[in-house]
Amino acid sequence: MTDDMSDKAALRSQLLAARARLTSHDVEAAGERLARGARELAELAEASTVAAYVSVGREPGTRALLDTLRVGGTRVLLPVLLPDNDLDWAAYEGAEHLAKAGRGLLEPTGPRLGPEAVCAADAVLLPGLAVDGRGMRLGRGGGSYDRVLARLARAGADPALVVLLYANEVVARVPEEPHDHPVHAVVTPEGVRRFERPQEPSTA
Template sequence: MHDTGPAPGPDKRALRRALLAARGRLTADDVREAGRALARRALELPELAGARTVAAYVSVGAEPGTHALLDALHARGVRVLLPALMPDNDLDWGLYGGEGSLARVRHGGGRMELFEPAEPLLGQDAVTGADAVLLPGLAVDRLGLRLGRGGGSYDRVLARLERADAHPALVVLLYDPEVVERLPAEPHDRPVRAAVTPSAVHRFG
């Protein structure tokens, strides 16, 4: 799952290009191996160990793989919520019940293909009941500020959580080089609690 949408400012645009280019150089084996390591690290998080409901996403392309993590959470009996992208770039949510519960959905006139939960969907506010939210991203800095793809889908999710006075653990899943010293910040940015990479867990604030 990833954000899509309007163009960001020039600094973020350049950063996104560089980070996406680095991901583009990864092989399928690199992505699979990183996904397995990422799952092992994430499953050790106290925030996930005690969680009854986790909002996550299905990775696509060279994104850090989430498939092994989704299956492990589901096997634990965790209620796993997955996003479905709406025409306005907001997110609805459905339940993960294993690989067979996913539908292949094309967006953007067929240019982008995502794996999304099958119907019935639970509504945009379903995420407010999550104990932890696993976020996609391209980078995070030492303050816990996350750089997304720029579409604003997850900015809306975070704003919805804030309006509902919901405080799940926010965790971003990344590759090791994507934990950086400093990212450009905007007033609406909300820091994450932790970043999980294949080799480490980074905690913030």
């Protein structure tokens, strides 16, 4: 295991332990504030299609945001975990159309649209455990969203990448590996922070 992988594992353990100490009330209150903050983020408010996910357990809540986006006319795509840890996608049609799946996840019951469907999204909401001042995200380590980001890059897609976190999860530094990709914004219950996108190299 490389030093960065070991550092990631230690940081994950620390942050997951902090989440485990949250009460249901803490999670619900934070979710409401996150939904309000995310609604004010132009990258989400102005998107025609948003690829998101259903929060579970002590994750920063997405449920209120999903409903707000859908009611406002935004097409919301939700992931369906495949056996190889890749992600298929289906449209969100309301909480009554979610079903329990493996690993404690909730997934949409509608028609599967294929792994490439995410490439049509104007914004992608990524799960995570932390982000640093450069926008580098720490995921859970399963690799599903690394595949999503690689798929977007291959397709030449450039959606806004947004992560929802608790305030203590914006950290000084996230250990990074070569395949890691920065996000463009983080929403916490305390507000929104954007990160500068890398400048495209000049062709002149």
